[in-house]
Amino acid sequence: MKAFVLHGGFGLDNVKEVDLPVPSPGPGQVLIQIQAVSLNSRDMGVIDGFYEPNRTEPLIPVSDGVGTIIALGDGAAKFQVGERVSGIFTQSWVSGEPAQENWVSTLGSPLDGMLAEYVVLPEEGLVRIPEHLTNEEAATLACAGVTAWHAIAVEGQVKAGDVVVVQGTGGVSLFALQFAKLLGARVIITSSSDEKLERARALGADYGINYRTNPEWDQAVLAYTQGRGADHIVDLGGASTLNRSISALKVGGQVSIVGILSGAAVEDFAIVPAIIRKARLQAINVGSREMFESMNRAIAQHALHPVIDRTFPFARSLDAFRYLSQGSAFGKISIVF
Ligand SMILES: NC(=O)c1ccc[n+]([C@@H]2O[C@H](COP(=O)([O-])OP(=O)(O)OC[C@H]3O[C@@H](n4cnc5c(N)ncnc54)[C@H](OP(=O)(O)O)[C@@H]3O)[C@@H](O)[C@H]2O)c1
Structure with a gap:
């Protein structure tokens, strides 16, 4: 599968498109074919070393992504193959107040993120996305x-x-x-x-x-x-x-x-x-799965559409980051696969 990986130092020059094996879902996990991601200034901060300068590499960047479930690991029963889902920014923060240990479970650093054709995540770290949204719209929700x-x-x-x-x-x-x-x-x-x-x-x-x-x-x-x-x-x-x-x-x-x-x-x-x-x-530090789910109910009820400034194809992901760096977008920047 194709993925973008940060390796060899900080900065966009060290983000390269590579070929990686398609991951397999373990117990309680699902395999997702990613269809769209969106960018946040944190993603650029991770690449530039502003966030977590001691992070491990290589790292697949970008916290926000949506896709279709294409395989279930043993015991994974919450979703069905074919459902569209989004990853939750803080994978282990389900509800209530967060704890210190939740912060090590954020996507796109320190955990691998979503800028890859296939991603494996625990089913507990996912939400269904509102049906009326396109993939690129739904990909804007997880962080912003x-x-x-x-x-x-x-x-x-x-x-x-x-x-x-x-x-x-x-x-x-x-x-x-x-x-x-x-x-x-x-x-x-x-x-x-x-x-x-x-x-x-x-x-x-x-x-x-x-x-x-x-x-x-x-x-x-x-x-x-x-x-x-x-x-x-x-x-x-x-x-x-x-x-x-x-x-x-x-x-x-x-x-x-x-x-x-x-x-x-x-x-x-x-x-x-x-x-x-x-x-x-x-x-405020993003939010829990419970908040994501209640927001999605409100978005569905009001048929709300996120505002997207610009959408880039996967192959032009680096241009999308350069556009993000200009800091002038009206709304979100998405990448479609
Ligand atoms: N705490 C958290 O959990 C959390 C989560 C997400 C984001 N954030 C942070 O929240 C901020 C916004 O994130 P974002 O993703 O919305 O960023 P963004 O999409 O990159 O926002 C860009 C916009 O910010 C506006 N802006 C720039 N400097 C400004 C200033 N001094 N005063 C007012 N507006 C200014 C500009 O609007 P105009 O062109 O209209 O002036 C620009 O178009 C970032 O600092 C990000 O790191 C924090």
Whole structure:
């Protein structure tokens, strides 16, 4: 089978297409013929050595992928041959709170990922995908979709009438926009581009703020909410946005700490504004199988379609990574096999 493998050092130059034997499913496992994957900035971080610089190699990268089950190992009875499934980002996190040992079971590092024609996974590490989705749409769900669901629906408990702020127009942000809208919230989205803000409005965003021409976007949120502030902010910028996220929050509101698009350390974190707002700061780390399954039910019920910016063929996977590195996608980047 064909697969892309990271071997011999960090960087995209060390990701090569290779031929590997088709793996066999062991007890409780299934063999999946992969049909589509999607990319996340973490995948590039793994390749560049930003995440887990001590990881073992060779490594098949990419956490998110879907495919069709083509063989069952001994005792595997949860799925049938022919069903379409997605891998769960954190393979061993089934439900409830995660434990430290769950973090060693994430796909695409330290475990081999999905950028291969065939993958073997334990049946416990899979979910069925909503029937109305194409393979490339379904492949966007495991990381960005579940992360947004966890922030908005699970920890955020967003409800009708809430004001939710999402940042930028990448994968997590647009999922958070879609989920907040289906729960009845009013959504403010920020972007560096007026054209992307228009596209976000077409997806249901109620108000857009260009954070490049209006860097004090927190003040714009306060003005839009008549000084009350937002109920919930999905912080994706990290270093340059966290203080402003707290500033734009209502008293008792929640910031979901999710992203590090502008850097992973806030040097001048302002504690007092957080105390004054009695802010809840909730870090999010993707999510459990239970969250993935509840999100899929909501996606099916509302016939929601993920937003895909661009799709590449498997043979051009390296071009897909180069496009991801530009950091300008509106929604997700998929690869089809
Ligand atoms: N904690 C977790 O479990 C988890 C899970 C998934 C992702 N993440 C993190 O969440 C972040 C977003 O992930 P993603 O996959 O959605 O990324 P993405 O699709 O690559 O997002 C790209 C978009 O981010 C926006 N952006 C860039 N810098 C920004 C800034 N300073 N402020 C606001 N927006 C900015 C840009 O939107 P515009 O062009 O519209 O400005 C760009 O199009 C990443 O840092 C990722 O590592 C964390």
